[in-house]
Amino acid sequence: xxxxxxxxxxxDAAVAGIPDGSTIAIGGFAMPxxxxxxxxALLRQGAKRLTCIANTTGGAHxxxxxxxxxxVENGQVAKVICSFTAGTRASDxxxxxxxxxxxxxxxxxxxxxxxxxxxxAAGAGIPAFYTPTAVGTELAEGxxxxxxxxxxxxxxxxxxxxxxxxxAYQADEAGNLRFRRSQRNFNPLMAxxxxxxxxxxxxxxxxxxxIDPDDVHTPGILVQRLVKIPPPPEGLWPVKREAR
Amino acid sequence: xxxxxxxxxxxDAAVAGIPDGSTIAIGGFAMPxxxxxxxxALLRQGAKRLTCIANTTGGAHxxxxxxxxxxVENGQVAKVICSFTAGTRASDxxxxxxxxxxxxxxxxxxxxxxxxxxxxAAGAGIPAFYTPTAVGTELAEGxxxxxxxxxxxxxxxxxxxxxxxxxAYQADEAGNLRFRRSQRNFNPLMAxxxxxxxxxxxxxxxxxxxIDPDDVHTPGILVQRLVKIPPPPEGLWPVKREAR
Amino acid sequence: xxxxxxQMAERLAREFxxxxxxxxxxxxxxxxxxxxxxxxxxxxHSENGVIGYGxxxxxxxxxxxxxxxxxxxxxxxxxxxxxHHADSFALIRGGRMDVTVMGAYEAAANGDFANWKVKGAKGxxxxxxxxxxxxxxxxxxxxxxxxxxxTPRLMARCSLPITARGVVTLVVTELGLFAPTGEAFAVxxxxxxxxxxxxxxxxxxxxxx
Amino acid sequence: xxxxxxQMAERLAREFxxxxxxxxxxxxxxxxxxxxxxxxxxxxHSENGVIGYGxxxxxxxxxxxxxxxxxxxxxxxxxxxxxHHADSFALIRGGRMDVTVMGAYEAAANGDFANWKVKGAKGxxxxxxxxxxxxxxxxxxxxxxxxxxxTPRLMARCSLPITARGVVTLVVTELGLFAPTGEAFAVxxxxxxxxxxxxxxxxxxxxxx
Numbered sequence: 001x002x003x004x005x006x007x008x009x010x011x012d013a014a015v016a017g018i019p020d021g022s023t024i025a026i027g028g029f030a031m032p033x034x035x036x037x038x039x040x041a042l043l044r045q046g047a048k049r050l051t052c053i054a055n056t057t058g059g060a061h062x063x064x065x066x067x068x069x070x071x072v073e074n075g076q077v078a079k080v081i082c083s084f085t086a087g088t089r090a091s092d093x094x095x096x097x098x099x100x101x102x103x104x105x106x107x108x109x110x111x112x113x114x115x116x117x118x119x120x121a122a123g124a125g126i127p128a129f130y131t132p133t134a135v136g137t138e139l140a141e142g143x144x145x146x147x148x149x150x151x152x153x154x155x156x157x158x159x160x161x162x163x164x165x166x167x168a169y170q171a172d173e174a175g176n177l178r179f180r181r182s183q184r185n186f187n188p189l190m191a192x193x194x195x196x197x198x199x200x201x202x203x204x205x206x207x208x209x210x211i212d213p214d215d216v217h218t219p220g221i222l223v224q225r226l227v228k229i230p231p232p233p234e235g236l237w238p239v240k241r242e243a244r
Numbered sequence: 245x246x247x248x249x250x251x252x253x254x255x256d257a258a259v260a261g262i263p264d265g266s267t268i269a270i271g272g273f274a275m276p277x278x279x280x281x282x283x284x285a286l287l288r289q290g291a292k293r294l295t296c297i298a299n300t301t302g303g304a305h306x307x308x309x310x311x312x313x314x315x316v317e318n319g320q321v322a323k324v325i326c327s328f329t330a331g332t333r334a335s336d337x338x339x340x341x342x343x344x345x346x347x348x349x350x351x352x353x354x355x356x357x358x359x360x361x362x363x364x365a366a367g368a369g370i371p372a373f374y375t376p377t378a379v380g381t382e383l384a385e386g387x388x389x390x391x392x393x394x395x396x397x398x399x400x401x402x403x404x405x406x407x408x409x410x411x412a413y414q415a416d417e418a419g420n421l422r423f424r425r426s427q428r429n430f431n432p433l434m435a436x437x438x439x440x441x442x443x444x445x446x447x448x449x450x451x452x453x454x455i456d457p458d459d460v461h462t463p464g465i466l467v468q469r470l471v472k473i474p475p476p477p478e479g480l481w482p483v484k485r486e487a488r
Numbered sequence: 489x490x491x492x493x494x495q496m497a498e499r500l501a502r503e504f505x506x507x508x509x510x511x512x513x514x515x516x517x518x519x520x521x522x523x524x525x526x527x528x529x530x531x532x533h534s535e536n537g538v539i540g541y542g543x544x545x546x547x548x549x550x551x552x553x554x555x556x557x558x559x560x561x562x563x564x565x566x567x568x569x570x571x572h573h574a575d576s577f578a579l580i581r582g583g584r585m586d587v588t589v590m591g592a593y594e595a596a597a598n599g600d601f602a603n604w605k606v607k608g609a610k611g612x613x614x615x616x617x618x619x620x621x622x623x624x625x626x627x628x629x630x631x632x633x634x635x636x637x638x639t640p641r642l643m644a645r646c647s648l649p650i651t652a653r654g655v656v657t658l659v660v661t662e663l664g665l666f667a668p669t670g671e672a673f674a675v676x677x678x679x680x681x682x683x684x685x686x687x688x689x690x691x692x693x694x695x696x697x
Numbered sequence: 698x699x700x701x702x703x704q705m706a707e708r709l710a711r712e713f714x715x716x717x718x719x720x721x722x723x724x725x726x727x728x729x730x731x732x733x734x735x736x737x738x739x740x741x742h743s744e745n746g747v748i749g750y751g752x753x754x755x756x757x758x759x760x761x762x763x764x765x766x767x768x769x770x771x772x773x774x775x776x777x778x779x780x781h782h783a784d785s786f787a788l789i790r791g792g793r794m795d796v797t798v799m800g801a802y803e804a805a806a807n808g809d810f811a812n813w814k815v816k817g818a819k820g821x822x823x824x825x826x827x828x829x830x831x832x833x834x835x836x837x838x839x840x841x842x843x844x845x846x847x848t849p850r851l852m853a854r855c856s857l858p859i860t861a862r863g864v865v866t867l868v869v870t871e872l873g874l875f876a877p878t879g880e881a882f883a884v885x886x887x888x889x890x891x892x893x894x895x896x897x898x899x900x901x902x903x904x905x906x
Contacts, residue, residue: 004738029536029573030559031552055615061559085611088514101610109612112535113577113619117370120574124783125790125832126361127392129373131581132622136653138605139618148371148401157392169553174749174776180458181554181570185536188572192787209775214424215459216778217572219748221718221740221793238552241559248529273745273782274768275761299824305768329820332723345819353821356744357786357828364783368574369581369623375790376831380862382814383827413762418540418567425763425779429745432781436578453566460569461781463539465509465531465584482761485768 005173006226007205011041014198014227018047021078022162025053025119025194026068027187033179035165036236037200037229039066042076042165049078053119053161055112055186056084057096062242069095077105081159083112109139116189118159123192123222128157164194168218171201174208175220184217191222198225202237249417250470251449255285258442258471262291265322266406269297269363269434270312277427279409280480281444281473283310286320286409293322297363297405299356299430300328301340306486313339321349325403327356353383360433362403367436367466372401408438412462415445418452419464428461435466442469446481490662491679498523499677500589500628500660509533511580511620513590514558516630520589521562532556533585535616537576540568557616580616581623587657588624590617592631594646597693599654599668601629602646612649621652633661633690642666642673643692663687672696699871700888707732708886709798709837709869718742720789720829722799723767725839729798730771741765742794744825746785749777766825789825790832796866797833799826801840803855806902808863808877810838811855821858830861842870842899851875851882852901872896881905 008014015038018024024042028034043066050071057080058067071077073095080096085107087094099105110118111133121129130153134140144155166187169180177199179187191197205228208220229235252258259282262268268286272278287310294315301324302311315321317339324340329351331338343349354362355377365373374397378384388399410431413424421443423431435441449472452464473479491499497519504510506528512520521532521543532541534556541556542565550561571579579585592603601621605612621627631641642659658676659666664687665677672694675684688695700708706728713719715737721729730741730752741750743765750765751774759770780788788794801812810830814821830836840850851868867885868875873896874886881903884893897904 030555032536032555033553083615084613086605086609086613088613088615097611107611109614111614111618112573112616113580116573116577117368120787121373123791124361124787125792126373126375127395127397129365129370131370133581133619135622137618137651138649139614151371153371172776176776176778178458179570181551181564182534182536182538182556183553184458184570184572186573189574192791207775209777213749213773213777213779214422214428214461216780217458219778219780219788220776221742221748221778221788240550240552240561274764276745276764277762327824328822330814330818330822332822332824341820351820353823355823355827356782356825357789360782360786364578367582368578369583377790377828379831381827381860382858383823416567420567420569423779425760425773426743426745426747426765427762428779428781430782433783436582451566453568457540457564457568457570460571463569463571463579464567465533465539465569465579484759484761484770 006175006224007173008225008227011037011227012044014038014225015041015045018045018163020048022047023051023053025161025164025190027166027185027190029055029182029185031238031241032181033167033183033185033187034065035167035200036066038165038198040236043070043074048076050076051079051081052077053081056082057094059095060087060092063239065236072096072099072105079106081108081110083110083115085109114156116186118156119189119193122158122160123189126158128155130154131156159193161190161194163196163198164190166191166197166199168199168201170203170206170211171199171226172206172208172211175223175226176211176216177218177223178211178215179217188218191218197223199223200227200229202229204228250419250468251417252469252471255281255471256288258282258469259285259289262289262407264292266291267295267297269405269408269438271410271429271431271434273299273426273429275482275485276425277411277423277429277431278309279411279444280310282409282442284480287314287318290320292320294320295323295325296321297325297403300326301338303339304331304336307483309480316340316343316349323350325352325354327354327359329353358400360430362400363433363437366402366404370402372399374398375400403437405434405438407440407442408434410435410441410443412443412445414447414450414455415443415470416450416452416455419467419470420455420460421462421467422455422459423461432462435462441467443467444471444473446473448472489679489681494519496630496660496662499665500630503658504528504530504587508586509584511585511588511624515591517589517591518558518560533579535576537571537573540565577619580619583623583625585620585624587626587628588620589628589630592629594641594643594648595629595631595656595659596646597644597668597672598670599656600646600650601656602648602650604651605649607648617651621655626657627655629656629659631661633663640690640692644671663690669696698888698890703728705839705869705871708874709839712867713737713739713796717795718793720794720797720833724800726798726800727767727769742788744785746780746782749774786828789828792832792834794829794833796835796837797829798837798839801838803850803852803857804838804840804865804868805855806853806877806881807879808865809855809859810865811857811859813860814858816857826860830864835866836864838865838868840870842872849899849901872899878905
């Protein structure tokens with residue numbers, strides 16, 4: 001097996017060719033594992049009418065890092081699919097909120113575990129599954145439920161993705177990825193769900209074979225493009241959130 | 245958090261108390277990852293009317309290692325759930341086969357990927373899911389299918405397990421497990437699906453914290469009992485299959 | 489005298505049993521992580537796949553790649569493990585959480601509760617709340633007994649969109665510890681000096697001893 | 698002269714394109730792992746979660762904790778990764794296999810095939826065949842054109858219980874390479890010296906050029 005490198009030169013090359021109308025999943029949970037640099041590159045790249053999938057639209061905390069809210073402000077987003085379409089405090093006003101309230105952007109709110117499972121299902125060729133989550137709530141109104149083993153469960157469909165933006169700790173040239181600590185979060189699932197997986201990587205990219213096969217978190221056959229994150233200020237890295 | 249060890253003294257202690265009528269999942273694929281020692285202990289322990297879940301019933305290759313076929317021969321098994329209820333060659337006769345043909349043991353044949361996914365679903369609180377696998381075959385006759393995105397898919401139910409027998413490479417006292425190479429196979433899924441997880445472990449059991457949290461394959465909160473495999477001949481270890 | 493928030497946390501944590509896996513929600517419930525458990529072995533799970541986390545890191549010692557579900561830079565205890573989000577919620581939906589402790593806007597005597605959407609809002613913040621509420625073995629809530637304008641948060645039926653139906657096990661407020669019984673809240677404990685009449689006056693449904 | 702089994706493997710492997718992920722079934726298809734691919738990058742996947750395996754280990758060099766789906770002690774190539782069975786079949790059902798190559802008892806002109814249950818048997822051996830057949834982008838079969846008693850294995854409709862409906866892309870036998878077209882098999886290639894008439898005589902349905 002001849003092995004070709006998946007490394008691309010920079011973030012602009014990494015996001016090149018993403019068409020208008022794409023569904024883009026963006027990894028991360030709070031600060032860890034968010035592909036800030038790829039989001040920043042997508043702001044420059046300018047693709048429009050995007051559907052963006054992530055845990056949140058971002059912008060509730062300082063300092064603000066590149067987020068879906070910025071893509072919204074930049075006129076690039078048609079719809080978001082998130083487990084938060086408002087902040088965790090009733091008093092939070094997210095940058096995304098006024099656009100949503102004016103009807104300029106659509107939003108689908110999905111329980112976090114259902115969001116994770118719908119992404120995995122898309123990657124796993126499972127077109128739909130049943131879950132007890134959200135039964136009896138506003139989210140289940142008018143939707144299909146059934147009784148299984150005496151419990152009412154809700155039908156949920158797979159959530160396929162065109163492009164996944166991933167942030168990883170280590171990668172080899174074959175695209176095998178490792179995540180550090182809670183950086184893992186949604187990233188491996190979005191890699192499963194997507195047709196095109198682009199990873200920004202913190203450590204220097206290793207030759208194929210440098211990661212023990214037992215220690216790979218996301219297999220390289222799922223990953224198409226890798227880009228090394230330069231040191232700050234050129235590259236964006238997690239910073240401590242300001243207290244509030 | 246005070247941390248108590250999950251290590252038990254020997255294989256007999258590891259399988260103590262498994263009641264008649266239990267559903268037992270047994271890890272492994274070919275030679276790697278099969279908990280030979282726990283199966284041998286269950287032969288001594290003698291629980292009856294068991295439902296046994298594994299990839300195969302075993303016994304197609306030499307040397308023969310402890311397998312479901314031996315539990316069948318020992319009168320302990322009511323039913324098997326496997327992806328093979330015959331050998332991979334038409335000429336193979338498994339030790340299990342005459343019992344099955346005489347109707348002394350029931351068998352449910354399940355495609356391998358569906359078996360893996362049904363185990364995961366049980367562990368993941370997903371009571372049922374749809375899959376394209378087996379649609380249009382004898383296995384789907386009389387069962388519920390539906391069209392999703394223009395494709396006919398089959399409803400499959402979670403497969404919950406009472407006890408999982410696991411073979412791991414490394415463990416710490418908190419029950420965190422690592423597998424080596426293709427030893428992983430069904431083991432992590434059976435650990436997810438089971439109420440009681442018993443692992444035989446190849447390496448000396450490590451203190452809690454000795455496995456980096458990023459490198460854990462099966463989290464310790466799923467595992468209740470650990471037992472170190474002694475060196476041969478006391479402990480059973482994989483051997484090379486004879487050519488045939 | 490009503491309980492302080494740390495006292496509420498301490499009182500609720502007294503209910504935890506040895507060996508429990510515990511998920512702590514955003515806000516008030518994070519105070520429970522500071523409660524000492526002595527001989528009881530308690531393992532904290534966080535939605536983002538962190539199993540076995542410990543106290544918040546000391547200032548300057550934060551690992552910026554490690555947060556709990558509240559976004560706090562926590563530490564890891566020996567025996568910790570990291571999994572991805574789907575495996576993390578597999579543990580939740582799979583019934584491995586002995587208890588989930590959440591904040592809430594409203595708790596109802598029928599066991600419903602509401603914590604994801606405020607009145608008149610177009611969006612909401614669900615996070616992992618619906619998954620946890622549907623599948624944890626026990627759902628404990630921590631909330632102030634009344635809103636800032638004095639409206640009771642404990643009531644017969646929720647007025648806000650609910651997070652799950654009939655799942656609440658215990659509710660702690662600054663006034664006491666309560667269990668929903670269908671049509672009422674039963675008092676399990678009262679803060680020192682708080683009377684049953686005071687609780688009844690602050691609650692929008694029957695309160696039983 | 699009909700092709701030998703290694704020649705059948707070589708002929709089928711010529712169809713593989715650069716960058717493909719390939720799953721090889723038990724039996725004859727394992728011979729493909731010995732075919733050199735030159736500049737074409739081919740990655741082998743095995744049902745038990747091995748991605749990127751290489752040749753069978755030399756005698757005495759076997760890693761007893763590493764097998765492919767046929768139970769052979771294989772080696773790993775640089776860039777290999779190991780996943781568990783559910784993640785492995787996620788790759789299969791998720792459509793990541795560019796081709797699966799399987800042995801079969803019967804192949805039908807309508808694209809059905811049978812490889813898990815023999816006539817009159819109570820049990821069967823499915824393994825990963827139904828998952829692979831349902832979801833791989835292409836299904837290639839390797840089989841002998843006739844049974845030992847001379848009965849054709851290529852036919853209009855399968856007589857044995859099928860593994861999947863209408864999925865077969867290509868069939869290689871010792872006589873040639875064929876594609877099912879609905880009511881016939883179209884010849885894509887013939888072994889040297891084998892004639893169309895010989896193929897037709899050995900096949901239980903129409904064969905087209």
